[in-house]
Amino acid sequence: MADLTTTIGDFHFDNTVMNGAGVWCFDRDELSAVDSSAAATFVTKTATLQARQGNPEPRMAATSLGSINSMGLPNKGLDYYLGVLAEFENTHPDKPYFLSTTGTDPDDFGRLFTKIAQSNFHGLVELNLSCPNVVGKPQIAYDFGAVERILTQVTGIYHGALGVKLPPYFDLVHFQEIAAVLNKFPLVFVNTINSVGNGLVIKDETAAIAPKGGLGGIGGGYIKPMALANVRTLRQLLNPSIRIIGTGGVQNGRDVFELILCGADMVGVATQLGKEGPKVFARLTQELNDLMDEKGYRRLSDFRGNLQVPEAVAVR
Ligand code: SIN
Numbered sequence: 001m002a003d004l005t006t007t008i009g010d011f012h013f014d015n016t017v018m019n020g021a022g023v024w025c026f027d028r029d030e031l032s033a034v035d036s037s038a039a040a041t042f043v044t045k046t047a048t049l050q051a052r053q054g055n056p057e058p059r060m061a062a063t064s065l066g067s068i069n070s071m072g073l074p075n076k077g078l079d080y081y082l083g084v085l086a087e088f089e090n091t092h093p094d095k096p097y098f099l100s101t102t103g104t105d106p107d108d109f110g111r112l113f114t115k116i117a118q119s120n121f122h123g124l125v126e127l128n129l130s131c132p133n134v135v136g137k138p139q140i141a142y143d144f145g146a147v148e149r150i151l152t153q154v155t156g157i158y159h160g161a162l163g164v165k166l167p168p169y170f171d172l173v174h175f176q177e178i179a180a181v182l183n184k185f186p187l188v189f190v191n192t193i194n195s196v197g198n199g200l201v202i203k204d205e206t207a208a209i210a211p212k213g214g215l216g217g218i219g220g221g222y223i224k225p226m227a228l229a230n231v232r233t234l235r236q237l238l239n240p241s242i243r244i245i246g247t248g249g250v251q252n253g254r255d256v257f258e259l260i261l262c263g264a265d266m267v268g269v270a271t272q273l274g275k276e277g278p279k280v281f282a283r284l285t286q287e288l289n290d291l292m293d294e295k296g297y298r299r300l301s302d303f304r305g306n307l308q309v310p311e312a313v314a315v316r
Pocket of ligand 1: 021022046069070071072073074128130131132133134194195217
């Protein structure tokens with residue numbers, strides 16, 4: 001068996017695959033199923049200050065290539081997830097867990113992080129700046145000034161391990177701008193990418209989901225090229241101390257391998273976890289291990305970030 005251990009900040013993980021926030025992480029039972037699978041750890045559903053019902057249904061649809069969702073951050077509220085995390089941390093004192101959280105109003109961030117700082121949680125916090133599905137609210141991380149303001153406030157309150165969940169970027173200038181902001185803060189990771197926002201899937205003559213006139217975040221196989229490009233480009237631009245969780249389009253061990261080849265330290269799985277359930281982690285782990293064996297790689301650092309690009313040959 002290859003060595004699949006990995007590190008983010010001061011936290012050590014005995015595997016490299018985990019869930020992406022949103023899938024199999026709504027309540028204690030779902031988190032427990034991921035916790036007892038082959039996954040390295042789990043991240044909770046994105047917690048807001050108060051519990052939310054989320055958007056009306058139908059709000060999620062799977063397709064042969066991936067998924068569309070407009071869940072709208074349904075969750076049981078920050079206090080619930082802090083309570084559940086305290087239980088898991090008691091049972092597994094050496095296992096680091098991720099809490100995902102976000103505000104739906106500018107005032108929320110101070111209150112969220114004051115609560116987290118006053119709790120006993122000692123894992124990693126993933127600040128979700130990229131949900132495309134809250135009606136009337138923008139995806140925060142497309143507004144670089146807002147990201148800087150929020151991180152200034154949050155890092156003034158909270159001094160534990162902090163990372164951000166980013167949306168996909170498509171323009172090289174935007175990559176540079178977001179990296180310049182993130183590099184100003186003591187972040188230990190970024191998670192890239194969230195779903196590709198505001199896509200449309202049609203079944204027969206009807207949109208597959210109801211909220212926002214049928215628009216929703218696209219996940220799964222459709223988005224792997226964007227995930228690879230975002231991991232690769234951010235790896236080149238971010239401070240080396242900011243580790244990367246690569247999420248987007250993972251269906252098999254080869255996909256996990258490619259995200260690590262682009263520079264990911266851990267890999268998140270969402271749509272495929274939704275389709276297959278937590279047993280997906282054992283399959284992905286085995287497939288990654290088999291591929292590494294075939295290539296003679298013993299540990300992730302043997303190939304992490306080593307993507308080769310063909311030499312450019314002048315056109316005659
Ligand atoms: C949702 O709850 O709408 C999905 C989570 C996200 O995109 O951040």
